[in-house]
Amino acid sequence: xxxxxxxxxxxxxxxxxxxxxxxxxxxxxxxxxxxxxxxxxxxxxxxxxxxxxxxxxxxxxxxxxx
Amino acid sequence: xxxxxxxxxxxxxxxxxxxxxxxxxxxxxxxxxxxxxxxxxxxxxxxxxxxxxxxxxxxxxxxxxxxxxxxxxxxxxxxxxxxxxxxxxxxxxxxxxxxxxxxxxxxxxxxxxxxxxxxxxxxxxxxxxxxxxxxxxxxxxxxxxxxxxxxxxxxxxxxxxxxxxxxxxxxxxxxxxxxxxxxxxxxxxxxxxxxxxxxxxxxxxxxxxxxxxxxxxxxxxxxxxxxxxxxxxxxxxxxxxxxxxxxxxxxxxxxxxxxxxxxxxxxxxxxxxxxxxxxxxxxxxxxxxxxxxxxxxxxxxxxxxxxxxxxxxxxxxxxxxxxxxxxxxxxxxxxxxxxxxxxxxxxxxxxxxxxxxxxxxxxxxxxxxxxxxxxxxxxxxxxxxxxxxxxxxxxxxxxxxxxxxxxxxxxxxxxxxxxxxxxxxxxxxxxxxxxxxxxxxxxxxxxxxxxxxxxxxxxxxxxxxxxxxxxxxxxxxxxxxxxxxxxxxxxxxxxxxxxxxxxxxxxxxxxxxxxxxxxxxxxxxxxxxxxxxxxxxxxxxxxxxxxxxxxxxxxxxxxxxxxxxxxxxxxxxxxxxxxxxxxxxxxxxxxxxxxxxxxxxxxxxxxxxxxxxxxxxxxxxxxxxxxxxxxxxxxxxxxxxxxxxxxxxxxxxxxxxxxxxxxxxxxxxxxxxxxx
Numbered sequence: 001x002x003x004x005x006x007x008x009x010x011x012x013x014x015x016x017x018x019x020x021x022x023x024x025x026x027x028x029x030x031x032x033x034x035x036x037x038x039x040x041x042x043x044x045x046x047x048x049x050x051x052x053x054x055x056x057x058x059x060x061x062x063x064x065x066x
Numbered sequence: 067x068x069x070x071x072x073x074x075x076x077x078x079x080x081x082x083x084x085x086x087x088x089x090x091x092x093x094x095x096x097x098x099x100x101x102x103x104x105x106x107x108x109x110x111x112x113x114x115x116x117x118x119x120x121x122x123x124x125x126x127x128x129x130x131x132x133x134x135x136x137x138x139x140x141x142x143x144x145x146x147x148x149x150x151x152x153x154x155x156x157x158x159x160x161x162x163x164x165x166x167x168x169x170x171x172x173x174x175x176x177x178x179x180x181x182x183x184x185x186x187x188x189x190x191x192x193x194x195x196x197x198x199x200x201x202x203x204x205x206x207x208x209x210x211x212x213x214x215x216x217x218x219x220x221x222x223x224x225x226x227x228x229x230x231x232x233x234x235x236x237x238x239x240x241x242x243x244x245x246x247x248x249x250x251x252x253x254x255x256x257x258x259x260x261x262x263x264x265x266x267x268x269x270x271x272x273x274x275x276x277x278x279x280x281x282x283x284x285x286x287x288x289x290x291x292x293x294x295x296x297x298x299x300x301x302x303x304x305x306x307x308x309x310x311x312x313x314x315x316x317x318x319x320x321x322x323x324x325x326x327x328x329x330x331x332x333x334x335x336x337x338x339x340x341x342x343x344x345x346x347x348x349x350x351x352x353x354x355x356x357x358x359x360x361x362x363x364x365x366x367x368x369x370x371x372x373x374x375x376x377x378x379x380x381x382x383x384x385x386x387x388x389x390x391x392x393x394x395x396x397x398x399x400x401x402x403x404x405x406x407x408x409x410x411x412x413x414x415x416x417x418x419x420x421x422x423x424x425x426x427x428x429x430x431x432x433x434x435x436x437x438x439x440x441x442x443x444x445x446x447x448x449x450x451x452x453x454x455x456x457x458x459x460x461x462x463x464x465x466x467x468x469x470x471x472x473x474x475x476x477x478x479x480x481x482x483x484x485x486x487x488x489x490x491x492x493x494x495x496x497x498x499x500x501x502x503x504x505x506x507x508x509x510x511x512x513x514x515x516x517x518x519x520x521x522x523x524x525x526x527x528x529x530x531x532x533x534x535x536x537x538x539x540x541x542x543x544x545x546x547x548x549x550x551x552x553x554x555x556x557x558x559x560x561x562x563x564x565x566x567x568x569x570x571x572x573x574x575x576x577x578x579x580x581x582x583x584x585x586x587x588x589x590x591x592x593x594x595x596x597x598x599x600x601x602x603x604x605x606x607x608x609x610x611x612x613x614x615x616x617x618x619x620x621x622x623x624x625x626x627x628x629x630x631x632x633x634x635x636x637x638x639x640x641x642x643x644x645x646x647x648x649x650x651x652x653x654x655x656x657x658x659x660x661x662x663x664x665x666x667x668x669x670x671x672x673x674x675x676x677x678x679x680x681x682x683x684x685x686x687x688x689x690x691x692x693x694x695x696x697x698x699x700x701x702x703x704x705x706x707x708x709x710x711x712x713x714x715x716x717x718x719x720x721x722x723x724x725x726x727x728x729x730x731x732x733x734x735x736x737x738x739x740x741x742x
Contacts, residue, residue, distance in 0.1 A: 015280065017147075019280065020149070021151035022152075022155065022343060023156075023341065024157070024279040024280070024342060026281075028380075029138070033136070033138030035520065037138070045276075046276055047272075047277060050277040050334075052139065054334045055333060056335035057140075057410070
């Protein structure tokens with residue numbers, strides 16, 4: 001289905017965009033950020049990242065609307 | 067070329083308004099409303115929001131908080147269309163769906179005008195100015211901005227107002243769900259199923275396959291579909307149906323217990339998975355509704371204006387002015403958005419200029435949702451609409467008495483039609499299901515079954531109910547949590563350990579208090595002979611619009627202190643209108659002599675009935691106490707806002723007269739690395 005790298009990249013971007021719209025943690029996006037901005041720093045595991053993100057988003061009450 | 071396009075867009079919008087204005091009592095298609103609205107949004111976005119962005123806020127090439135403080139987590143530069151979707155999902159809730167449905171009792175014309183022009187000149191401006199202010203201050207909250215720019219007492223007032231509004235909001239939303247689910251085994255079963263589904267997703271995402279949110283959500287959506295179909299089986303089973311058939315009071319207590327437990331569970335277990343599900347459903351259903359309306363283009367059966375503009379309407383009491391403008395809160399202007407616009411969104415904006423699409427454009431989209439809800443409600447036969455939305459007390463308990471009462475209101479519907487409708491959606495009765503959600507669900511089911519398959523009315527109806535209940539329950543959980551944190555902050559000043567959010571007894575106490583507070587108003591609404599919506603929805607509308615007034619005060623202060631006093635009318639105009647609307651409505655809800663409208667008059671008439679011993683003394687005493695409580699609450703809202711406006715006014719005059727320097731507390735300018 002995803003024969004070439006470009007379609008693969010597009011699919012990844014779509015999933016990452018979808019996650020951000022719904023408010024889900026975007027782990028690949030985080031890994032990319034760490035690789036680009038803080039190379040050499042230790043990164044959180046996917047489980048740790050999920051916990052940190054979910055707590056940050058909902059921990060003190062999600063701001064939401066009527 | 068570009069100019070020709072905009073002339074064309076303007077002409078189409080103007081033509082649609084022409085059709086709306088010139089119709090002489092004939093039925094017109096909902097498509098004209100949609101065209102008029104979209105045409106106006108496009109023109110408003112292209113010209114007015116551009117004026118705001120370039121002349122008033124002067125968005126420029128400076129680096130946003132997301133760029134400067136990028137940590138790959140909450141501060142994170144996000145592509146503008148993705149962030150637009152994220153922001154829209156955060157601001158859209160039950161409000162823009164329910165408000166227009168209730169206000170449809172005045173006819174579709176006043177609501178349409180208010181939703182469309184209110185958003186272009188008011189609601190979208192409010193969201194945009196607060197998003198702009200927060201973005202220039204590293205994502206500060208509305209309360210913090212009020213404190214920094216106007217004064218510390220103002221900040222405290224804003225906090226108290228937000229807490230009180232939150233409690234009324236939760237009560238009224240819980241009441242909407244209660245009325246939609248009472249005596250409905252299909253509804254109760256499918257909503258109950260959402261709880262284990264969400265718990266399962268939570269366990270999957272955290273323990274079984276950590277971080278795999280997408281697959282868990284897809285599985286959750288499929289299971290929701292199974293629960294929906296299973297609900298029909300349960301409702302038709304003579305042995306299972308009674309287990310899931312409950313009255314209003316039982317459901318109300320169930321919601322309170324749910325809200326309390328959900329708000330003290332860890333967020334990953336219930337809140338996060340629920341939120342993923344409801345966000346996904348929300349976006350999907352809204353898109354589906356837009357497509358459905360464009361395919362079916364239903365005719366608007368409701369008159370443009372009904373006789374109920376004189377204040378005698380059965381859905382809620384009060385005249386067109388001011389009550390149409392507070393009943394429709396979220397679709398035109400909503401104070402709650404100021405909390406979102408100063409929450410997560412400003413920390414994710416990639417470039418300053420993106421704020422225009424996200425702040426102003428996001429609110430236009432929300433307004434479009436309100437227009438669609440209005441179309442769905444007004445496409446119903448008015449007789450059917452009033453049979454669902456008028457309280458049982460007015461309709462009597464049978465289809466015959468309801469049909470007769472509706473005939474006296476000037477609309478025709480036969481008892482057989484009412485019975486057939488209830489049967490077609492798999493319910494025993496739809497009479498007196500006040501709160502807007504059921505009639506919206508019937509309207510949506512008409513549109514969906516017209517567009518995507520006939521003979522599925524029941525399934526579509528319960529799909530719509532599930533969709534509304536799902537995100538209202540998410541709001542109950544999240545809102546109770548927000549309230550808990552605010553309360554703990556206050557309690558911490560009294561005894562420090564109570565302020566510690568990591569201390570479990572303190573969490574239980576604060577969550578219990580918040581749940582008890584909204585639960586009290588919920589039970590009051592369930593037991594109210596007038597249906598509860600009549601007293602609670604106006605209170606919610608007033609409080610939400612007053613929060614909008616707070617946000618616009620902060621916005622005006624930002625503009626004046628930014629040295630743009632000559633442009634301050636952009637926020638002063640909607641502020642003045644909101645103050646006129648809400649203070650009039652608040653005053654009438656407290657002091658109006660009509661017992662259906664005024665809380666105090668209702669207390670007096672109840673006292674008279676008590677004296678004539680036409681009423682159970684305990685019941686009478688409770689009704690009187692509730693009326694006085696509601697009156698006091700409306701009074702407190704009004705006093706808080708007047709105090710805030712006066713404090714802001716003093717600040718504005720001090721700056722304009724040069725007694726205070728026109729300086730804003732923005733973070734310093736840093737050039738952005740992103741090409742514009």
